[in-house]
Amino acid sequence: MKLQLALDELKLPEALALAEKVIDYVDIIEIGTPFVIDEGMNAVRKFREKFPHVEILSDEKIMDGGHLESKLAFEAGANYVTVLGVTDILTVKACLKAAKEYNKEVVVDMICVEDLPTKIREMEEIGAHVLAVHTGADQQAAGRQPIDDLKVMVAHAKKAKIAVAGGINSKTIHKYVELNPDIIIVGSGIGNAADPVEEARLIKQAMTK
Numbered sequence: 001m002k003l004q005l006a007l008d009e010l011k012l013p014e015a016l017a018l019a020e021k022v023i024d025y026v027d028i029i030e031i032g033t034p035f036v037i038d039e040g041m042n043a044v045r046k047f048r049e050k051f052p053h054v055e056i057l058s059d060e061k062i063m064d065g066g067h068l069e070s071k072l073a074f075e076a077g078a079n080y081v082t083v084l085g086v087t088d089i090l091t092v093k094a095c096l097k098a099a100k101e102y103n104k105e106v107v108v109d110m111i112c113v114e115d116l117p118t119k120i121r122e123m124e125e126i127g128a129h130v131l132a133v134h135t136g137a138d139q140q141a142a143g144r145q146p147i148d149d150l151k152v153m154v155a156h157a158k159k160a161k162i163a164v165a166g167g168i169n170s171k172t173i174h175k176y177v178e179l180n181p182d183i184i185i186v187g188s189g190i191g192n193a194a195d196p197v198e199e200a201r202l203i204k205q206a207m208t209k
């Protein structure tokens with residue numbers, strides 16, 4: 001089970017400094033969507049330079065132009081790029097084509113997908129590498145969590161790797177670990193913690209028990 005650190009809210013120097021502090025507990029560094037909007041692929045390149053052996057995900061949440069936008073991430077050094085499950089299947093296929101050319105992986109973010117079982121089947125049929133259930137920040141503010149979607153994902157996914165995101169922290173990590181996803185994504189739980197290193201340590205400890 002991998003821990004993905006989502007870097008969403010920081011500027012590049014602060015994000016690099018945070019990652020350096022917690023890197024021992026982190027398997028995948030996510031250049032989060034707000035960070036991508038702010039810094040572009042420059043952030044992916046800087047993290048690739050600084051952490052040559054750590055996996056990097058570019059959270060572009062692609063909605064169109066799947067091949068071109070995936071290529072940007074892979075050429076900058078990302079191992080994974082995200083595409084939205086709610087988009088056209090042609091866009092996801094275009095991301096997968098780029099991933100094959102660069103020997104990288106595509107994560108389908110299932111945020112706002114209404115019929116998860118059908119979408120899971122469609123995404124597995126075309127060979128998506130990772131399927132991520134995700135309760136977004138605005139949904140979290142309305143009190144929602146990704147645990148029920150993760151249960152549906154675990155019941156229906158047969159071959160894709162499974163990821164989960166949405167407000168997870170050291171207090172809630174255990175119920176997600178019990179469902180044994182391949183990747184647990186934590187952003188604000190670590191980034192906004194009073195002691196981010198201790199929070200990352202507790203989360204990783206819960207994942208490795």
Ligand SMILES: O=C([C@H](O)CO)[C@H](O)[C@H](O)COP(=O)(O)O
Nearest residue numbers: 006033165166167168186187188
């Ligand atoms: O994908 C994310 C969100 O849409 C902002 O871009 C976050 O990276 C993801 O939800 C993890 O962050 P937390 O929910 O704060 O753990």
